[in-house]
Amino acid sequence: MRQRLLYILTIGFCLIINFSSFAQAISSDELFKQALDETNINKNYPRAIALAQSALAISPDYTDIRLLLGRIYVLSGRDEEGIAEYSKVLAKHAGNMEALNALFNLSVRLGRNDDALKYADAIERAGSSGEIRVKKADLLKTMGRYDEAVWIAGSLLTNNPVDTNFIYLYKDIRFSEGKYLMSKGDTAKALLSYEDILRVDPADTVARNLAININLERKDYHSAGKLIDSGLNFYTNNASIFTKKLSLLQLEGDMREAYLLADSLVKANTSTSQIVAIRDETFLLSRQNRIGLSTSVTMFDQPERNPWALYSLFYMRQEKGISMLGRINYADRVNRKGYQFELEAYPKHGKTYSFVNLAFSDSFVFPKIKFSYSYFFPLSKSWESEIGIRYLNADSDFKGFTGAVGKYFNKYWANIKTFQTASNGKLVGSYIFTNRYYFNDNSDDYLTAIAGYGFSPEDVARNFDFLDRVTLESLRFTLGYQKTVLRRGILGLFGTWNKQEYTPGKTRNEFDVSVSFQHKF
Structure with missing residues (x-):
C-alpha cells in the first residue's frame, strides 16, 4: 500500500512539472502575440513593452521577441534602448538581417555615419548586397566621400544601364559633388562632375546649365557654345537655352549675331522679357x-x-x-x-x-x-x-x-x-x-x-x-x-x-x- 502511494505521488509530481513547462512555453508565445497586437493594432507601446519584457523573462533567448522589443522602443522614441536590444540580437546572431537593417537605419537617422557604414558592410557580408549598396552610396555621399559613392553607383549603373533609380542615384551623387566643389572654388573639377552627368543623361538641363555657366565664367566660349548647340533639343522651354546662347554671343562681342537671334525669337513669339531686353540692348551695339x-x-x-x-x-x-x-x-x-x-x-x-x-x-x-x-x-x-x-x-x-x-x-x-x-x-x-x-x-x-x-x-x-x-x-x-x-x-x-x-x-x-x-x- 505504501509503495503504491509513493508511485502515485511520483507520477503526479512528474505530471505537474511537465504541465508547468508546457504552460510556461504557451505563456511566452501568448505574451509575444499580445505584445504584437498592442504594437500593431492598439499602438499601446508601454503595454507592449511590458508584455515583451515579461515574455523575455520567461524565454530570454527568444530572438523574435527581442527584435520586437527593439522595434517598440524605437517606435516609442527610446532609440538608445532599441539599439541595445538589437545589439543583443547581433551578439548571438551576427548575421541577423532585421537587426542589422534596423541598426543601419537608426544610425543614419541619428547621424552616426561611421556606425551606419559599419552595419552596411555587415549587411553586404551577410549576402544582401542589392538595396544596401544604394543606401551605402547615398551614405558615402552624405559623408563627403564622393569617389567611393560614385564608384558604387557607377558599378550599379554599369550592370543596369537603363534602371532609372540607379541613374538618379548616380546623378544625385555627382550633383552633390559638384555643389561641394563649387563651394570650394574648384570650378574645373565641378565642371567634370556636371559633364559626367551629361554623359549618363544628355537631357539633364540642370547639369547642362551649370556646365555652361562655368565655361562662360572661365571664358571658355568654345566649350560653352558646344554645350548650348548640342542641348537645344532637350529643352521644353527653348527660350531658356536661347538666353544662354545670347549671353555667349554678347560675351564674345558678336553683337550683330546676338541682335539677329534675339530679333528672330521675338518675331517668332518664342521670346521672354529678358530676350526682348537683349534685343533692344544689342540693337545699337550690333550696328557695325x-x-x-x-x-x-x-x-x-x-x-x-x-x-x-x-x-x-x-x-x-x-x-x-x-x-x-x-x-x-x-x-x-x-x-x-x-x-x-x-x-x-x-x-x-x-x-x-x-x-x-x-x-x-x-x-x-x-x-x-x-x-x-x-x-x-x-x-x-x-x-x-x-x-x-x-x-x-x-x-x-x-x-x-x-x-x-x-x-x-x-x-x-x-x-x-x-x-x-x-x-x-x-x-x-x-x-x-x-x-x-x-x-x-x-x-x-x-x-x-x-x-x-x-x-x-x-x-x-x-x-x-x-x-x-x-x-x-x-x-x-x-x-x-x-x-x-x-x-x-x-x-x-x-x-x-x-x-x-x-x-x-x-x-x-x-x-x-x-x-x-x-x-x-
Whole structure:
C-alpha cells in the first residue's frame, strides 16, 4: 500500500512539472502575440513593452521577441534602448538581417555615419548586397566621400544601364559633388562632375546649365557654345537655352549675331522679357558702321589772339576681332589752315587689346607725323592697365611713353594716366585723372569730368604746338556729356578750361567748346 502511494505521488509530481513547462512555453508565445497586437493594432507601446519584457523573462533567448522589443522602443522614441536590444540580437546572431537593417537605419537617422557604414558592410557580408549598396552610396555621399559613392553607383549603373533609380542615384551623387566643389572654388573639377552627368543623361538641363555657366565664367566660349548647340533639343522651354546662347554671343562681342537671334525669337513669339531686353540692348551695339562729325572752338582771354577751330569727320567699322577708323581733320588756327589724315585701330588679343593710331599732315597746324600705340590688359575683373608710346614730329620730335591704371566702381570708371618724355636732359611729365559715370549699360552714354596737369600729346586742340608747351606748366579741367539720341545717334557736348603758361611766369586762359554727333548703321 505504501509503495503504491509513493508511485502515485511520483507520477503526479512528474505530471505537474511537465504541465508547468508546457504552460510556461504557451505563456511566452501568448505574451509575444499580445505584445504584437498592442504594437500593431492598439499602438499601446508601454503595454507592449511590458508584455515583451515579461515574455523575455520567461524565454530570454527568444530572438523574435527581442527584435520586437527593439522595434517598440524605437517606435516609442527610446532609440538608445532599441539599439541595445538589437545589439543583443547581433551578439548571438551576427548575421541577423532585421537587426542589422534596423541598426543601419537608426544610425543614419541619428547621424552616426561611421556606425551606419559599419552595419552596411555587415549587411553586404551577410549576402544582401542589392538595396544596401544604394543606401551605402547615398551614405558615402552624405559623408563627403564622393569617389567611393560614385564608384558604387557607377558599378550599379554599369550592370543596369537603363534602371532609372540607379541613374538618379548616380546623378544625385555627382550633383552633390559638384555643389561641394563649387563651394570650394574648384570650378574645373565641378565642371567634370556636371559633364559626367551629361554623359549618363544628355537631357539633364540642370547639369547642362551649370556646365555652361562655368565655361562662360572661365571664358571658355568654345566649350560653352558646344554645350548650348548640342542641348537645344532637350529643352521644353527653348527660350531658356536661347538666353544662354545670347549671353555667349554678347560675351564674345558678336553683337550683330546676338541682335539677329534675339530679333528672330521675338518675331517668332518664342521670346521672354529678358530676350526682348537683349534685343533692344544689342540693337545699337550690333550696328557695325559709325560715321561722325565734330567741331571744336578754342578761345583765349587775350583779345589779340583769334579763336582756333577744328573740324573732324570719321568713319568707323566694327568687326568681331577689331575696330577700324579713318578720320579727316581740318584746322583753322594761328592764321593758318590745313588737313590731317588719321588711321586708327583697336585689335583684340583674347582678353587684352591694343590701340594703334597713325596720322599724317603737311600743314603747320598739325604734327607732320603722329604715332600712338597702347596695350591694355586686365589686372582683375574691375581693374585695367595701359602701357604705350607716343611720337609727334614737327620741326623736332616728341618721344614719350605712357602708363595708366583704371578701375570700375559699378557705373563709375576712374582712370589715372601719365605721359613722360625727356627734355633738356630731364624727365618731363603730365598727369590726367578721368572720372566717368555711365547712365546705363551702353558705353556711349556717360557724364565725364577730367583734370589734367602738363602737356598731353593726346590733346588734339594743342598737340601741334608741343615745342612751345612741353616744358611749360598747364592746368586744365574738362566736363563732358554724351548720350544716345533717336536710337542710332550719339550727341556729345564738352567744355574745357586750360590755364596755360605761354612763357615762364606768364599764363593765359584757354576755353574749348566742342560738339559731336555720331550715327550708327
